[in-house]
Amino acid sequence: MTANNVKITPALVAEHGLKPDEYQRILDLIGREPTLTELGIFSAMWNEHCSYKSSKVHLRGLPTKASWVIQGPGENAGVIDIGDGQACVFKMESHNHPSYIEPYQGAATGVGGILRDVFTMGARPIACLNALSFGAPEHPKTRHLVSGVVAGVGGYGNSFGVPTVGGSVRFHSRYDGNILVNAMAVGLAETSKIFYAAASGVGMPIVYLGSKTGRDGIHGASMASAEFDDDSAEKRPTVQVGDPFSEKLLLEACLEIMEKGCVIAIQDMGAAGLTSSATEMGAKGDLGVTLDLDKVPCREEGMTAYEMMLSESQERMLMVLKPEKEAEAEAIFRKWGLDFAVVGETTPTKRFIVRHKGEVMADLPIKELGDSAPEYKRPFVTAQKLPAIDAGAVEARGSIADALERLIATPDLCSKRWVWEQYDHIIGGNTVQRPGGDAAIVRVEDGPKALAMTTDVTPRYCEANPFEGGKQAVAECWRNLTAVGAKPLAITDNLNFGNPERPEIMGQFVGCVRGIAEACKVLDFPVVSGNVSLYNETNGKAILPTPSIGGIGLIDDFTKSATLAFKKADEAILVVGETAGWLGQSMYLREICAREEGAPPPVDLIEERENGDFVRSLILDGTATAVHDLSDGGLLIALAEMAMAGSIGAKLDAPPDDIPAHAYWFGEDQARYIITVPAAKAEAVLARAREASVLVTSIGVTGGDALALDGERAMTVANLNERSEAWLPAYMAGEA
């Protein structure tokens, strides 16, 4: 019995996540009731994940162009020109829900998916990053999730053989039931050898490559219903398991056949596997596609067309081959031990036709499958602006030294060494700056050119004021790239939010996207790829709005890049940018005063740009000896980090009279950096700053083995270091 001619009931439609009006749209489009396979195809193509139906209209507002942008959003990954005929290919993507269900495999396959997006375009991956958000440390599931996710990210990347060089880890109770696992991959290609998804030419062979298809990740709601199969156990939605070994072989095989000129178009099978990859290749090329499922390599017996079309088995690709190169390509895949099967061809009809066992299981208009997906202008409300908190009205709790020692050991501010030591961050021999700095730096081949990369967002700011928070996320990313001496080039954004059907969540989304757009425009920092993950909520409790920003910057000569470690005693410590003592939404307010309140610090993008350009010029001409951007925890946290990295202390001047000490040391005003310069150059730098209309203030000198503040006990660097390093390992061992 073929399962295809099941009666499509409203319940079945609902189980496929399609609304009644969306189903009506399908009926209007094809003029008849869909088959079961067709219904599955529509549900896969029209779900939020693939169709961007709630977000599309807002994403159009993002700036995506610049002279160095080769490919903006719309392909597997973004592509930017980095000179000398070389391109950087990168994207970030979420694997949130799978990672909550099965942390190791969820995170691992997240990394696998994003790597595939990058090498599908002809790029060899040179680095990975990740942005992880976990629930409160005391939540009973958190430790298990951290352990599994970190092992999974490492497990995949280490085995695949790409250095994982950066990322971020945060903890907040709002992620208790919905953790976020955002993975970013960065690759290198020749500008003349970028591969795209659009098919061309009629009658071209469509080839299936990689691992076999199983029943992995077939959601289709509780499709177990006996309506189309008695063997309900076999229908159970299953977890995808990653196979980094096969992916490494797939990478080498793909790059080899690309090099040999066999490929017309290529598309990885990610979400909605065969369905979305095949329709995308056809639709983008204005062609039809016919698939013959009897040819699809399957791992399990008796797979139906429905299952094959919806399977999310990993490590697979679809390719349109030059027919004359078929034998050569096949030999290469066989050499690597991978499956290679011609499963279809391009047609002039613009229909998507799926055959199985001699029957037509689906026959749909290919363009409309994507283009006619519903698009919503969901109602949204903009949250009321929170009042700015007057620093003078925030009572200091304990001494500055006490606060620093506590803050440096909090889950969000402590050292994340426990995490990144589980990632091979040096493979490739090109990691110039390892994890732990402002941005990682990876040399491009033999140099001297290098790429800087980072991921950033401050969710508590985004919640308090989505527009400012969106701006801040981009600004902080830009600042981190600048702080190592890079020229920021472009970003990928991974927008994680709650349920868009709730106007207040949609309001957060819209606000953040507008903030991101604004910052990208002013900073000349376009969006070239990204991903949207909605519905991150449980029982009406949404995550903090978390638009992770992954940025790439270019360094012409990596030997001229900067690090945050203090280098020598007796150097002048300067702050670039204005310190006003903004405590609203600060770490000090949250961790020391137990208040998550107030407006977040405003971001003046012009000032960001001017201050950043000034700092970069000091790095490039060799004046700045250490550089660190200011963010979470403010001035004193940043100074402590510079001191710990260099094992050198500092003697610091007293705060100005008009700012309360705790606001001065822990306020989170934006657009700021700390730099050190040789004492003899300090005057000249201050003069240069005045000339450039950039505010630079001298705040102390490096030296000694402690941070020394007037009227405070000395905070030894060794003690700070111990506290910063201790929390995470102790927590993971069940001791904190």
Next chain:
Amino acid sequence: MKAAILVFPGINRERDMARTLKLVSGSTPNMVWHTDHELPAGTDLVVVPGGFSYGDYLRCGAIAARSPIMDAVRAFAAKGGLVLGVCNGFQILCESGLLPGALMRNAQLKFICRDVHLKVERSDTPFTRGYNAGQVIRVPVAHGEGNYIADGETIAKLEGDGRVIFRYASADGMIEPNSNHNGAINAIAGIVNEQGNVLGMMPHPENHVEEAIGRTDGRGLFAGLTEALGRAA
């Protein structure tokens, strides 16, 4: 030097190794595919690089150790040819019987990537002539299963014959548990076979050969080999 780097499916540090050999010795190594039955004529050094051959499935190095090319490597070693195995390469050499013992999961059960200090126990081997005996070098490790074990008799023989070449140590050369990140017996990081021509080690000297990228402590090994092979020729 005429080096051959073995390439198994899933190996991933072969490029790092090739670049380092080229950088230090000046000559480009041959990349040799696992299904080959012979080494290129004139090969004077076989390098089994790091990575995850066959995904490290079953046991690290187990499947690669049974590849056709390994018969050629065994024959080459039996005739006194120099063989260097790093990380997964060390695991492969143990699995193939060219070196004794086995590499188990790290004591903490986690993959660890960090710089470690190694005490170079001997400088009178072709692999370590670029160092002084007792010298401490700093090189990275990146592995989940580097915890060296062997039965008591084997360990006694290794120690008695002076075949432990590298040990995990503190920065000042002390052998103490805190510096033994993976829990290896006697802090063993690298050993040679009885004839002294096959070396296996877990750390990655090939990743510390350029000042600009970190440090150059790993260079001595390749410089020493270059010199040894140069003289022999």
Next chain:
Amino acid sequence: MFPAPRHDSYGKPHLMKARVTVTLKTGILDPQGKAIEGALRSLGVDGVASVRQGKVFDIELEGADPKKAEVLLKEAADRLLANTVIENYRVEVVG
């Protein structure tokens, strides 16, 4: 890292032996099994149609009540030894 055992396990009179076997659920991809299958074929070991890899835990338990032991082991399997999202397990008290 872990609390020390409450008692020294040597010389205890009643150490029961048990085995927990953990295997992958049907349909879950087993990359290891797949690689081993291929390797056996390359080695010329003929006639192997499929391989799936699992784990065994050989556990010694204090006490002498097999019923109690089984309950304990089920708990251990559910909470730690097996990942029940992708794995099945079986408990046997051997004696």
Next chain:
Amino acid sequence: MFPAPRHDSYGKPHLMKARVTVTLKTGILDPQGKAIEGALRSLGVDGVASVRQGKVFDIELEGADPKKAEVLLKEAADRLLANTVIENYRVEVVG
């Protein structure tokens, strides 16, 4: 990488099932077992005196002769599945 299977394994009339169990030799330190011991204790699972971790391979074989199968499996275990430097194995043909 791997030669393709000689025959399609599906629909074969005689697929025998077998299990190879590989365990660490006594005296060989088992870091995983050790860690699991500790973890079980931290979870409050009481009475666990020791844990040793091993592997099982569930293998489907072509043919119908259990004697032959056993020989085959021993060969597979000796040559690949077990590292006899540190591991023992046991072969069972289940049917």
